[in-house]
Amino acid sequence: MADSLMTELARPTTGSIRRRRRFLRATIVVVFVFYALITLIPFYFLIVRSFVPTKKTTELWLLPPPAEEVDLDAKLGGLATFLNLDIQQFKARFGIPPEEFVKPQWSLRRIGEEYGIPEEELRDYLNPFIRYAGWFVLLSDELFVPALVRSLVLTVAGIVGRNILGILTGTALAGLRYRYQRAIHGAYMLMLVIPPLLVLLPQYVMVQSALALIPNYEVMGGLTRQAAQILAVLVFYLSPTPLSTMLFTAFISSIPSELEDAAKIDGASRWQYLFYIQGPLMRIPVASMTVISIPGIWNDFLHPFLYMDNSATTILPLINTYLGTFSSNYQVIYAGVFISILPLLIVYLSFRRWFIQGAMAGAIKG
Amino acid sequence: MPTAERRRHLQNWVLLSPQLILFIVLTVVPLFIALPMLFTDIGNFRDTTVHYIGIDNFTQLFRDPRLAAEYKSAVVRTARFAVANIIMVYVFGLTLALLMYEVGFKGGLFTLIYMPMMISGFALGFIAIMLFGKTTGVVNQVLQELGLLQAPIDIKSARGTALILPILVGWQYAGYNMAIFLSGLLAIPKETVEAAVVDGASYLQRLLRVYFPQMVPTMVIVLTFALMGSFRLFDQLAALGAFAGNEEAQFLSVFLVRYGFASNRLALALVISIETFLPLMLIALFLQYVQRRLSYEA
Numbered sequence: 001m002a003d004s005l006m007t008e009l010a011r012p013t014t015g016s017i018r019r020r021r022r023f024l025r026a027t028i029v030v031v032f033v034f035y036a037l038i039t040l041i042p043f044y045f046l047i048v049r050s051f052v053p054t055k056k057t058t059e060l061w062l063l064p065p066p067a068e069e070v071d072l073d074a075k076l077g078g079l080a081t082f083l084n085l086d087i088q089q090f091k092a093r094f095g096i097p098p099e100e101f102v103k104p105q106w107s108l109r110r111i112g113e114e115y116g117i118p119e120e121e122l123r124d125y126l127n128p129f130i131r132y133a134g135w136f137v138l139l140s141d142e143l144f145v146p147a148l149v150r151s152l153v154l155t156v157a158g159i160v161g162r163n164i165l166g167i168l169t170g171t172a173l174a175g176l177r178y179r180y181q182r183a184i185h186g187a188y189m190l191m192l193v194i195p196p197l198l199v200l201l202p203q204y205v206m207v208q209s210a211l212a213l214i215p216n217y218e219v220m221g222g223l224t225r226q227a228a229q230i231l232a233v234l235v236f237y238l239s240p241t242p243l244s245t246m247l248f249t250a251f252i253s254s255i256p257s258e259l260e261d262a263a264k265i266d267g268a269s270r271w272q273y274l275f276y277i278q279g280p281l282m283r284i285p286v287a288s289m290t291v292i293s294i295p296g297i298w299n300d301f302l303h304p305f306l307y308m309d310n311s312a313t314t315i316l317p318l319i320n321t322y323l324g325t326f327s328s329n330y331q332v333i334y335a336g337v338f339i340s341i342l343p344l345l346i347v348y349l350s351f352r353r354w355f356i357q358g359a360m361a362g363a364i365k366g
Numbered sequence: 367m368p369t370a371e372r373r374r375h376l377q378n379w380v381l382l383s384p385q386l387i388l389f390i391v392l393t394v395v396p397l398f399i400a401l402p403m404l405f406t407d408i409g410n411f412r413d414t415t416v417h418y419i420g421i422d423n424f425t426q427l428f429r430d431p432r433l434a435a436e437y438k439s440a441v442v443r444t445a446r447f448a449v450a451n452i453i454m455v456y457v458f459g460l461t462l463a464l465l466m467y468e469v470g471f472k473g474g475l476f477t478l479i480y481m482p483m484m485i486s487g488f489a490l491g492f493i494a495i496m497l498f499g500k501t502t503g504v505v506n507q508v509l510q511e512l513g514l515l516q517a518p519i520d521i522k523s524a525r526g527t528a529l530i531l532p533i534l535v536g537w538q539y540a541g542y543n544m545a546i547f548l549s550g551l552l553a554i555p556k557e558t559v560e561a562a563v564v565d566g567a568s569y570l571q572r573l574l575r576v577y578f579p580q581m582v583p584t585m586v587i588v589l590t591f592a593l594m595g596s597f598r599l600f601d602q603l604a605a606l607g608a609f610a611g612n613e614e615a616q617f618l619s620v621f622l623v624r625y626g627f628a629s630n631r632l633a634l635a636l637v638i639s640i641e642t643f644l645p646l647m648l649i650a651l652f653l654q655y656v657q658r659r660l661s662y663e664a
Contacts, residue, residue, distance in 0.1 A: 024468060024469045025469065027465070027469075028465065028469050028472060028475070031465060031475070032472075032474070032475050032478070035475070035478055035479065036478055038537070039478055039479075039481055039482060039537075042493050042496070042497060045496060045497070045504045046493065046496060049496050049504065057501070057502040058501045058502055058507075059507070060504070060507035060508060060511055165384050165385045165388075166385075168381040168382070168384060168385070169381065169382055169384075169385045169386075171378075171381050172377075172378040172379070172381035172382040173378075173382070178375070180375075180378075180379075181378075184382060184386065187389070188389065191393070192590075192594075192650070192654070193590075193594075193647055193650035193651050193654060194393070194647060195594060195597060195598065195643040195646050195647055195650075196598055197597070197598065197618075197619055197622055197639055197642075197643055198639055198640065198643040198644070198647065199392075199393060199396055199397065200622075200623075200626075200639070201400070201622070201626040201632070201635055201636050201639055202396030202397055202399055202400035202636065203392060203396045204626070204627070205396070205399060205400065205403075205632070206395060206396045206399050212412075235388060235391075235392070236392065238384075238385070238388055239385065239388040239389055239392045239393075240385040240386075240388065240389050270374070270377060295483060295484050295486075298486075299484075299485070299486030299487070299488070299489075300486075301486060301487065301488040301600075301601040301604065302600060302601065305604075306627075316486055316488045316489075316601075319488070319492075320488070320604060320605075323605070323607065323610055328610075330492075330495070330496075330502075333492055334492065334496060337488075337489045337492050337493070340486065340489060341484060341485055341486075341489055344484040345481070345484055348481065348484050349477075352473075352477045353473075355477075355480065356473065356476050356477065356480065359480060359541060359542070359545045360545055360548070360549060362545070363542075363545035363546040363548065363549040364549040364552075
């Protein structure tokens with residue numbers, strides 16, 4: 001596609017046009033550099049700021065601040081707030097019975113003396129919290145990796161499902177010759193104008209009522225509950241969208257009917273034609289659909305937020321739980337946000353040609 | 367109808383059924399479930415004490431002053447954002463598309479411009495705080511260090527939300543909007559452009575007399591998407607603390623979610639969402655109609 005665009009714009013060059021070309025080329029470089037800066041700087045600072053502890057956040061840090069040693073004279077309470085310490089885990093680590101109330105105004109040194117914990121051990125335990133700040137808390141949160149896994153599962157299942165269902169629908173609607181085809185196509189297109197918030201509340205009522213009907217759903221943390229919630233969210237991703245309908249219907253309509261006629265002459269049933277002949281041709285719309293769905297599903301916040309429990313959700317709602325009304329540990333949040341973006345960035349940069357093609361395909365069809 | 371044809375149509379219906387069922391279940395059924403609720407005082411979906419109250423919900427917005435005030439603020443904030451967002455969409459999308467169109471396709475630049483689309487709206491809200499927090503924002507700190515800024519730009523203030531948030535959202539969707547504008551530009555017959563060049567038209571004249579008139583359907587599409595997107599904005603606001611006390615982040619979407627899920631006034635929330643979004647849907651339908659009429663005339 002790049003070459004066709006280039007040849008489209010090729011013109012015979014005279015002096016003034018060559019000068020204009022050079023000016024445009026210079027503009028492009030300037031725009032490129034400027035845009036690169038404003039795009040890459042936020043990513044850079046996201047990492048840097050995830051190392052800036054709460055008490056230093058009002059200062060400008062162009063590089064991560066130097067790591068400090070834990071101050072044994074610091075009070076436990078203050079330290080716990082700054083470092084997002086889980087006091088139960090702290091107690092478990094040092095063999096303090098969980099019912100014992102450890103006074104937050106005591107210094108670490110005093111706690112060490114009181115419970116017979118050598119200073120070295122206190123230091124070893126607490127230093128990583130300070131040095132790696134948000135990252136340590138994030139990765140030691142036992143909900144973190146499962147959340148990532150759930151995001152991955154939903155994304156993969158969603159992409160596979162969307163493509164399969166999109167192909168089925170597109171095959172049935174191809175050509176748009178008959179009234180029922182046009183009616184259904186039109187109905188799916190109507191979703192472009194339906195504000196999602198109009199149906200959001202009724203959908204919520206319906207889905208939650210339906211989920212409540214499932215036996216064992218009420219058991220919090222139960223496997224049925226988790227599976228049901230994942231399926232509920234998945235259902236939203238599989239429903240027809242204007243884009244998927246347009247993409248597949250248009251593409252399949254463009255396949256010459258001679259192909260199916262030839263297959264029929266050779267004695268193939270429609271299903272054989274669809275599976276063996278049309279199927280392999282679907283690589284292009286499938287690529288576009290996949291590439292558009294990856295960020296669409298992975299970055300979806302609303303549906304997991306509404307339908308999945310906080311203790312068993314995907315990565316973005318999990319980061320949302322770190323947001324408190326009074327104080328939030330932004331180091332953890334920034335670390336989490338960066339990790340939520342990283343997989344997408346890697347996939348995007350590895351397959352950027354597909355992403356660009358998919359983006360233009362989506363735009364042109366729209 | 368010959369049996370072969372009838373069989374084919376039957377097969378088509380089988381192919382259609384999965385997504386059709388999903389569509390009906392997710393879009394049609396909820397509306398039917400919600401319809402009777404509108405005339406009751408149901409608080410949440412488990413509410414057992416439900417009474418019929420006629421059209422009370424519909425007039426509540428006009429009768430309860432506190433609700434009306436909250437609602438009006440939400441409408442104003444959302445509308446302000448929508449206007450700024452639409453402007454930003456054109457600033458980012460159209461400018462970049464024109465650049466791409468004139469200079470030729472540059473894969474690297476496209477990659478760069480489209481990259482922010484990989485960020486979730488939720489993450490963008492946190493990036494906004496990271497950059498424009500009142501005391502902790504990096505941009506504020508840098509500009510103040512350089513002496514270019516006296517008072518910090520607070521993303522959580524009214525000005526910040528009205529001015530900075532649209533810029534950030536525009537940056538995020540720049541790739542998407544650029545792609546749409548670019549496809550509109552590419553659809554312009556080259557002869558019209560060449561004729562203008564040959565006739566010695568300045569760039570501005572070319573822009574206004576040749577490009578824009580032939581891009582009107584595209585512009586309407588972009589306007590529709592930007593408008594709908596503005597009212598749909600949610601994730602970014604959640605990150606900005608809409609549910610953690612940030613008054614300025616209370617846009618219509620947040621207002622409705624709060625009333626629908628958190629305040630035990632489900633029926634009221636349903637009605638308000640209809641009163642708000644039905645007009646929006648009609649506007650969007652009208653824009654679609656306009657766009658289709660313009661496409662055919664071209």
